[in-house]
Amino acid sequence: MSTAAALDAADPLAHLRARFAGAGSDLVYFDGNSLGRPVAAAADRLSEFVQHQWGERLIRGWDERWMELPTDLGDDLARICLGAAPGQTAIGDSTTVWIYKLMRAAVDHAVRTDPARTEIVIDTDNFPTDRYVAEGIAAERGLTLRWIEVDTSAGVTADQLREAVSERTALVVLCHVAYRSAWLADAPELTRIAHDAGALVLWDLCHSAGSVPIALDEWDADLAVGCTYKYLNGGPGSPAYGYVSARLQGDLTQPIQGWMGHADPFLMGPGYAPAPGIRRFISGTPPILGMVAMQSMLEVVEEAGIGAIRAKSVALTSYAVELADATLPGVTLASPRDPAQRGGHVTLHHERMREVTARLWERDVIPDYRDPGGLRIGLSPLSTSFDEVERGMAAVAEALR
Amino acid sequence: MSTAAALDAADPLAHLRARFAGAGSDLVYFDGNSLGRPVAAAADRLSEFVQHQWGERLIRGWDERWMELPTDLGDDLARICLGAAPGQTAIGDSTTVWIYKLMRAAVDHAVRTDPARTEIVIDTDNFPTDRYVAEGIAAERGLTLRWIEVDTSAGVTADQLREAVSERTALVVLCHVAYRSAWLADAPELTRIAHDAGALVLWDLCHSAGSVPIALDEWDADLAVGCTYKYLNGGPGSPAYGYVSARLQGDLTQPIQGWMGHADPFLMGPGYAPAPGIRRFISGTPPILGMVAMQSMLEVVEEAGIGAIRAKSVALTSYAVELADATLPGVTLASPRDPAQRGGHVTLHHERMREVTARLWERDVIPDYRDPGGLRIGLSPLSTSFDEVERGMAAVAEALR
Numbered sequence: 001m002s003t004a005a006a007l008d009a010a011d012p013l014a015h016l017r018a019r020f021a022g023a024g025s026d027l028v029y030f031d032g033n034s035l036g037r038p039v040a041a042a043a044d045r046l047s048e049f050v051q052h053q054w055g056e057r058l059i060r061g062w063d064e065r066w067m068e069l070p071t072d073l074g075d076d077l078a079r080i081c082l083g084a085a086p087g088q089t090a091i092g093d094s095t096t097v098w099i100y101k102l103m104r105a106a107v108d109h110a111v112r113t114d115p116a117r118t119e120i121v122i123d124t125d126n127f128p129t130d131r132y133v134a135e136g137i138a139a140e141r142g143l144t145l146r147w148i149e150v151d152t153s154a155g156v157t158a159d160q161l162r163e164a165v166s167e168r169t170a171l172v173v174l175c176h177v178a179y180r181s182a183w184l185a186d187a188p189e190l191t192r193i194a195h196d197a198g199a200l201v202l203w204d205l206c207h208s209a210g211s212v213p214i215a216l217d218e219w220d221a222d223l224a225v226g227c228t229y230k231y232l233n234g235g236p237g238s239p240a241y242g243y244v245s246a247r248l249q250g251d252l253t254q255p256i257q258g259w260m261g262h263a264d265p266f267l268m269g270p271g272y273a274p275a276p277g278i279r280r281f282i283s284g285t286p287p288i289l290g291m292v293a294m295q296s297m298l299e300v301v302e303e304a305g306i307g308a309i310r311a312k313s314v315a316l317t318s319y320a321v322e323l324a325d326a327t328l329p330g331v332t333l334a335s336p337r338d339p340a341q342r343g344g345h346v347t348l349h350h351e352r353m354r355e356v357t358a359r360l361w362e363r364d365v366i367p368d369y370r371d372p373g374g375l376r377i378g379l380s381p382l383s384t385s386f387d388e389v390e391r392g393m394a395a396v397a398e399a400l401r
Numbered sequence: 402m403s404t405a406a407a408l409d410a411a412d413p414l415a416h417l418r419a420r421f422a423g424a425g426s427d428l429v430y431f432d433g434n435s436l437g438r439p440v441a442a443a444a445d446r447l448s449e450f451v452q453h454q455w456g457e458r459l460i461r462g463w464d465e466r467w468m469e470l471p472t473d474l475g476d477d478l479a480r481i482c483l484g485a486a487p488g489q490t491a492i493g494d495s496t497t498v499w500i501y502k503l504m505r506a507a508v509d510h511a512v513r514t515d516p517a518r519t520e521i522v523i524d525t526d527n528f529p530t531d532r533y534v535a536e537g538i539a540a541e542r543g544l545t546l547r548w549i550e551v552d553t554s555a556g557v558t559a560d561q562l563r564e565a566v567s568e569r570t571a572l573v574v575l576c577h578v579a580y581r582s583a584w585l586a587d588a589p590e591l592t593r594i595a596h597d598a599g600a601l602v603l604w605d606l607c608h609s610a611g612s613v614p615i616a617l618d619e620w621d622a623d624l625a626v627g628c629t630y631k632y633l634n635g636g637p638g639s640p641a642y643g644y645v646s647a648r649l650q651g652d653l654t655q656p657i658q659g660w661m662g663h664a665d666p667f668l669m670g671p672g673y674a675p676a677p678g679i680r681r682f683i684s685g686t687p688p689i690l691g692m693v694a695m696q697s698m699l700e701v702v703e704e705a706g707i708g709a710i711r712a713k714s715v716a717l718t719s720y721a722v723e724l725a726d727a728t729l730p731g732v733t734l735a736s737p738r739d740p741a742q743r744g745g746h747v748t749l750h751h752e753r754m755r756e757v758t759a760r761l762w763e764r765d766v767i768p769d770y771r772d773p774g775g776l777r778i779g780l781s782p783l784s785t786s787f788d789e790v791e792r793g794m795a796a797v798a799e800a801l802r
Contacts, residue, residue: 022456022457022459027459031460035459037456037459038451038455043447043456044448046451047444050443051439054436054637055423055438055439055444056426058423058428058430058432058767059432059436059767059769061436062637066638092638093495094493094494094659095685095686096659096660096661096684097659097684099659100656100657100659100684124671128663128669129659129685132658132663133657133658135672135673136656136657136658227686236455236467236689237687237689237690237691255501256498257537258498258530258533258534260497265529267772270532271536272532272536283495283497283498283501284494284497284530285497285637286495287638287639288636288638289637289690290638290691293451293690366459366460370669371669
């Protein structure tokens with residue numbers, strides 16, 4: 001038996017691969033961390049939703065279930081993936097819009113409480129949309145961005161953050177898992193450092209939720225956002241989520257005050273009054289149809305358990321690193337070598353990786369490319385086999401030759 | 402033959418009703434202007450999308466089609482429903498988020514150009530979310546709201562707008578069709594009045610697009626937003642759209658500067674640079690799955706033609722008004738009597754309408770209720786028959802007795 005076959009035979013989650021559309025095909029999919037495969041049941045679930053829930057219940061669906069779905073499903077996600085108690089998570093909007101709303105809520109609050117807090121601390125390798133939104137908010141609110149310079153193969157350390165925060169810090173914006181390097185931040189420690197300086201922290205969970213255990217409440221987190229189309233397999237552009245700690249909800253208001261965040265949406269009266277709790281962070285009509293597919297995935301994640309998923313994720317990335325070391329001369333690891341410091345993907349560096357990626361795509365091996373010279377191998381734990389890793393890495397070796 | 406049967410027999414669009422899921426059932430659906438029925442083909446289309454486009458093409462779908470879908474589908478919508486040339490419409494986000502982005506873009510531009518323009522003109526019966534967002538923006542930007550008082554059974558007239566605008570006006574916010582009264586605004590005339598005062602106009606098309614002809618380019622419109630779950634049958638919470646006139650795009654920037662509005666999203670470099678054209682008004686990852694169902698509806702709308710749809714809409718609402726006059730003593734019309742001044746719904750006033758609505762729902766007759774005392778009868782032209790109107794109005798008469 002090959003190593004890969006032995007690893008697959010020993011994998012306690014192997015049986016769940018069959019739940020994913022196309023997971024048995026010849027294609028090697030190394031990009032489930034950009035767009036997860038659909039759970040096969042999602043196709044029927046969407047069709048059933050159109051015919052029965054939407055088609056038969058029609059507008060009554062809002063009274064019966066949909067009004068509460070953003071927070072009910074938010075609570076499910078919080079329980080299964082985020083380590084958060086109910087009432088703190090809502091689904092809707094894009095990650096970018098959530099970042100805007102929660103960043104604004106945080107900095108407006110900070111400046112109102114202490115006008116000297118005029119800095120947003122963010123790292124240079126934070127995901128682009130986080131950086132762009134921060135830049136826009138800094139410009140419109142007259143704040144300053146304080147950049148933590150990080151290497152593209154690493155992430156923000158405790159020492160770096162301690163150096164960056166001060167009595168001028170309004171907000172710290174960090175990624176739990178870095179999109180290029182897969183650096184897994186020490187979230188409890190970094191949160192503590194920000195709090196010791198009197199600042200709030202916004203965690204971007206896009207590249208961790210569904211593959212790495214998260215404990216927002218235990219971390220004493222303030223704010224978090226994330227998407228649902230990567231390890232949560234909600235489909236292209238499926239709605240994102242926002243988390244606001246219960247202890248902060250009453251103090252924060254967000255700028256896009258729409259009817260669905262109103263204390264009484266169907267009163268339709270004059271004057272906006274924010275809903276109590278997490279609902280005040282909702283703005284427009286929630287994207288119900290867009291929430292259907294992710295429900296199928298959350299069921300599979302709950303069945304597997306996030307602990308077992310993380311164990312498989314570590315095994316998958318470790319196997320990929322082992323194969324890279326053994327079979328890819330001249331290639332360097334642009335991710336942490338210690339699996340405890342690494343999320344669900346592995347980035348391999350070589351100056352020719354852009355062209356290697358193009359060649360691999362032609363051969364139905366689908367990794368992602370990230371500048372500079374990074375071949376990003378995303379290994380969505382529930383839908384990826386060790387055999388797939390072996391076949392994919394062999395194709396990388398061949399493409400490099 | 403009954404009047405209703407004769408009207409159905411003469412209806413050139415009658416054959417298209419069969420395209421909608423459940424349109425042949427006994428249920429009387431008077432709320433297609435809140436949530437349109439699904440086009441039956443949308444169920445298979447979504448299922449097919451999950452299995453093939455998402456499930457097989459996976460991340461490659463972004464390169465192959467999805468990156469351009471918000472603007473390609475925006476152009477389709479613009480051609481079929483909005484009377485707008487390509488390159489001015491994008492799909493994504495909720496209506497509320499679009500309102501926030503375009504309102505901010507407009508007032509920030511106005512104040513930058515002329516600091517004396519510190520007023521947003523809006524009417525008291527504008528849809529709640531428009532009013533709430535305007536209120537929030539006025540507070541955060543130090544602007545003033547100037548309210549046009551309108552009766553809940555009417556809408557904004559040319560004289561009222563002329564009175565309200567001045568050299569202090571930054572932006573006028575108007576609904577094309579009023580959500581309560583169905584008042585159909587004289588959009589070209591109101592746009593002209595705003596422009597004569599040097600102000601921009603934001604049109605909310607939620608209650609008109611898909612049932613009333615719109616000619617944004619001919620009106621010389623500046624900005625518009627609308628949802629796709631009413632007469633465009635995109636499903637609960639389907640993505641909204643925004644229109645920005647080509648002549649303004651270069652001058653305006655919106656506040657939520659995310660990676661998908663960047664000139665080069667996958668450069669992922671430092672510093673935000675807005676894309677040219679309408680793309681700069683996109684923020685986060687576009688909701689592709691949420692755009693699938695509306696494509697089926699746009700095909701039916703294009704096949705029918707918006708002129709024929711409007712003719713049927715006028716006939717449906719006129720028939721409802723005729724039946725109300727004849728069979729509902731004590732009930733008054735809270736919509737314009739002249740069909741040329743009325744959109745696709747009819748509101749009937751009686752102090753007991755809240756309880757009447759509850760009774761109707763129990764009997765599978767589904768209108769909407771809007772304070773004060775308004776029974777709102779929405780008649781989505783393509784999926785509603787005259788027979789349905791007759792049965793529903795008979796049920797209203799009985800519930801009132």
